[in-house]
Amino acid sequence: MREHCHLPQSIGVVGFPFSKGQPRTGAELGPGALREAGLVSQLESLGNHVIDFGDVELEPVSRDEPVMGVKNPLAVGTANKKLSDAVTKLLKQNQSIITLGGDHSMAIGSIHGHAQVEPDLVIVWVDAHADIHTPLTSPSGNIHGMPLSFLARELQDYVPDLPGFDWCSPCISVHDIAYIGLRDVDPAERAIIEKFGICSYSMQEVDKFGIREVVDRALQQLDPSGTRPIHLSFDVDGMDPSLTPSTGTPVPGGLSLRETLYLAEKIAETGRLSVLDVAEVNPALGTDDKKQMTLSNTVDVTTTFFGRHRQGNAPHGYEIPRP
Structure with missing residues (x-):
């Protein structure tokens, strides 16, 4: 396992402009919108060394008929193979990765690619x-609801077996x-x-125990030794839709900004975050104000995973000026 360093970090950013895992168009615009909202420059302002590798190049798939009710299997499978390959390649360069989606079918490729380099990973979803x-x-046949299976x-x-998925060998346990x-x-x-006894903390447990206890319990159950690399797959609809309204399947009663x-x-703080997925930002949904709120809150959360502190960040090497 490669070393997971504290800030500043070397971070590779890769976009996955893809929306065929669900029925709404617009999620493919997420990577570009997050970049335009200043994600890369804000990560750099924290002292991180950031390389934006652009978007995974995806080719249109023709004749992608449903199979057993599953929609767009060939498009989802072939696109995620490219994402898996990209994540594997970038991780081997000894850097953390942010994958910008795209709908949440992207986790098939990002987790698979991650596991090729760090097979001992755990997943916080x-x-x-x-x-x-x-x-x-x-019930829907949309693959963004299936990635973990x-x-x-x-x-x-x-x-x-589905067309487009012959490359996708299972690489995690449900207990991860x-x-x-x-x-x-x-x-x-x-x-x-x-x-299968999968570790699960719904909003009911967040309300009952508080976010601090929930995070502590989840990390302890996944990795009592505190040594395994973390894959954090963040769907922006995990937050309450009042905070991230421009997303395809909003559900009331979600995480507050403070909790997230x-x-x-x-x-x-663990120093072990290896890959972060940012999924389901859809700039085509909602008013301009809702789009901007979604992007702003998503950028704030993403940069916090990589060193932004609510207490403030002192610039690296900053010297207080003398008169």
Whole structure:
């Protein structure tokens, strides 16, 4: 396992302009909008060395018919193969990675690529949704609700072969996953979570225990030794839709800005954040004000994962001027 350093860090940014994992257009605009909102410059202002590698080059897929009700399998599979390859390549250069989505089907590629370099990773999944449907349990057929089922070894008996996914070998255990912020979980997903004993903290537990206790418990359950690299998959709908309204499947009653920033601070403090997904920003949804609020709050949270402190950040090497 490569070393995970404290700030300042070397960070690679890669965009995944893709929206075929769900029915709404616009999520493919997320990477560009986050860059325009100043994400890279704000990361650099914290002393980080940031290289923006641009977007994964995706080619249109023709004749992508549904298979067993699953929509756009070939497009999702081939796009995520490219993301997996990109993440693997960049991680080997000894840097942390931020993947900018894109819908949450992107986690198939980003986690798979991460696991090729750091197979001991753990996953903190911050989301309103569990995204662990199998192709046979999903009521919608949208793959952004299925990424974890393609990746977990314990679920392979429940996942049929789909076109475009022959490269996607399972690479994690269900016991490597911790959910935070769930509040819209379908019955079949709840059955999967309970059958396999997946670590799960819904908004009910956040309300009951508080975000500090929830984060501490989740990290302790995933990794009692405190040594494993962390893959943080952040769907912006994990936050309350009053904070990130420009997203495709908003669910009321989500994490507050304070709770989300605290979570990001605690993950940053571990020094083990290896890959961060930022998923489901959709600048095509909502008014300009809602778009700007979504982008601003998402940038604030993302930079907090990489060293921004609410108490303020002293510039590196700053000398207080003398008269």
